[in-house]
Amino acid sequence: MIKKSFSFSSATVNYLFNADFSYLETLVSKDSAVIVTDENVFRKHQKKFKGWKTISIPSGEQYKVQSTVDTIIQQLIDLGADRKTTLIGVGGGVITDITGYVAGVFMRGIKCGFVPTSILAMVDAAIGGKNGIDVGLYKNMVGLIRQPEFLLYDFSLLKSLPKEEWVNGFAEVIKHACIKDAPMFKLLEENKLSYFQKDFTVLAKLIQRNALLKTKVVVEDEFENADRKLLNFGHTIGHAVENLYTIPHGHAVSIGMGAACKFSEQITGFKESARVINVLKQYGLPPQLDFDKDETFRILKSDKKKSNQGINYVLLNKVGKATVVPLPFEQIQSLINKL
Numbered sequence: 001m002i003k004k005s006f007s008f009s010s011a012t013v014n015y016l017f018n019a020d021f022s023y024l025e026t027l028v029s030k031d032s033a034v035i036v037t038d039e040n041v042f043r044k045h046q047k048k049f050k051g052w053k054t055i056s057i058p059s060g061e062q063y064k065v066q067s068t069v070d071t072i073i074q075q076l077i078d079l080g081a082d083r084k085t086t087l088i089g090v091g092g093g094v095i096t097d098i099t100g101y102v103a104g105v106f107m108r109g110i111k112c113g114f115v116p117t118s119i120l121a122m123v124d125a126a127i128g129g130k131n132g133i134d135v136g137l138y139k140n141m142v143g144l145i146r147q148p149e150f151l152l153y154d155f156s157l158l159k160s161l162p163k164e165e166w167v168n169g170f171a172e173v174i175k176h177a178c179i180k181d182a183p184m185f186k187l188l189e190e191n192k193l194s195y196f197q198k199d200f201t202v203l204a205k206l207i208q209r210n211a212l213l214k215t216k217v218v219v220e221d222e223f224e225n226a227d228r229k230l231l232n233f234g235h236t237i238g239h240a241v242e243n244l245y246t247i248p249h250g251h252a253v254s255i256g257m258g259a260a261c262k263f264s265e266q267i268t269g270f271k272e273s274a275r276v277i278n279v280l281k282q283y284g285l286p287p288q289l290d291f292d293k294d295e296t297f298r299i300l301k302s303d304k305k306k307s308n309q310g311i312n313y314v315l316l317n318k319v320g321k322a323t324v325v326p327l328p329f330e331q332i333q334s335l336i337n338k339l
């Protein structure tokens with residue numbers, strides 16, 4: 001097991017890589033904890049939950065909403081949870097987001113920790129303290145920034161992860177490589193998904209590298225004034241097409257990264273679009289989509305992160321180096337129309 005601690009403004013988070021799920025008992029006693037998980041994870045790993053008070057919710061983004069929060073809170077009351085209870089989210093990003101949020105509001109805030117079980121949660125969602133729920137079509141509209149006490153990484157949990165969720169998670173891995181880590185980009189270029197799926201030692205290293213990359217960015221810019229914005233690479237158009245079509249998040253981000261590469265060619269003189277596009281395809285991700293340009297632009301304009309004049313767009317200077325460029329709406333529209 002590899003232990004690392006990181007200090008955020010309000011709390012220190014302990015990261016436990018290569019840990020076994022059973023190590024949870026060393027962190028929190030079964031009497032003073034309640035696990036929140038989803039039906040898939042619970043079903044696949046039932047034995048691990050033995051002896052733990054567990055709340056299991058249906059799986060899927062459509063359950064990351066207030067009514068599920070109400071259900072969880074009611075069950076916490078029924079289970080006799082109090083201010084000293086630690087809530088443990090065991091699952092993908094939906095679970096870590098909603099568990100972090102419930103922990104932030106239940107009795108004005110109780111402790112929480114995460115055991116991320118999807119690639120996406122391990123490299124992205126569980127890290128950084130952002131949590132929350134969706135409201136109607138608006139993703140993550142309500143929430144808090146609040147750090148968990150610990151993140152426990154048991155990589156063997158990934159054995160049950162469906163293939164499409166591996167692909168989804170790798171979209172964020174490729175994103176990290178594009179914005180901050182050229183050597184990791186090369187590693188991805190030289191291999192295929194199956195290489196990481198087969199060899200859990202290599203996979204563990206890759207996930208740890210990504211978790212630490214995101215952590216470093218967040219520690220240095222917890223409240224998103226500067227570098228943390230870079231993590232939005234591919235997510236501007238990504239969120240818009242995700243909103244417009246029923247496609248997985250990883251696919252949407254991939255389409256967004258493909259578009260951002262093309263924008264970068266025009267704005268920063270970026271010359272490596274082909275490399276990025278090839279890596280996306282290599283990992284089963286679509287670098288483009290024939291999306292409705294007018295509708296996409298309309299959604300972009302109503303994005304919650306926009307200013308009145310335009311969008312701070314994340315572009316690439318080269319693989320491994322990103323930059324934020326304020327682009328006026330007219331320019332974005334013309335860039336979209338050229339795609």
Ligand SMILES: NC(=O)c1ccc[n+]([C@@H]2O[C@H](COP(=O)([O-])OP(=O)(O)OC[C@H]3O[C@@H](n4cnc5c(N)ncnc54)[C@H](O)[C@@H]3O)[C@@H](O)[C@H]2O)c1
Pocket residue numbers: 038039040041044059060061064091092093094095097117118119120121124125126127128129130131139140157158159160161162165168249
């Ligand atoms: N807070 C943040 O900073 C942040 C960052 C990125 C994404 N997110 C959020 O994360 C969510 C997406 O995360 P996700 O892709 O993990 O979604 P998810 O939690 O819905 O998990 C994806 C699917 O995989 C299943 N699953 C997860 N782990 C499994 C395992 N080990 N074995 C079998 N099945 C498993 C789940 O049941 C689900 O069906 C979104 O709601 C997004 O908004 C948050």
Ligand SMILES: [Zn+2]
Pocket residue numbers: 172235249253
């Ligand atoms: Zn994402």
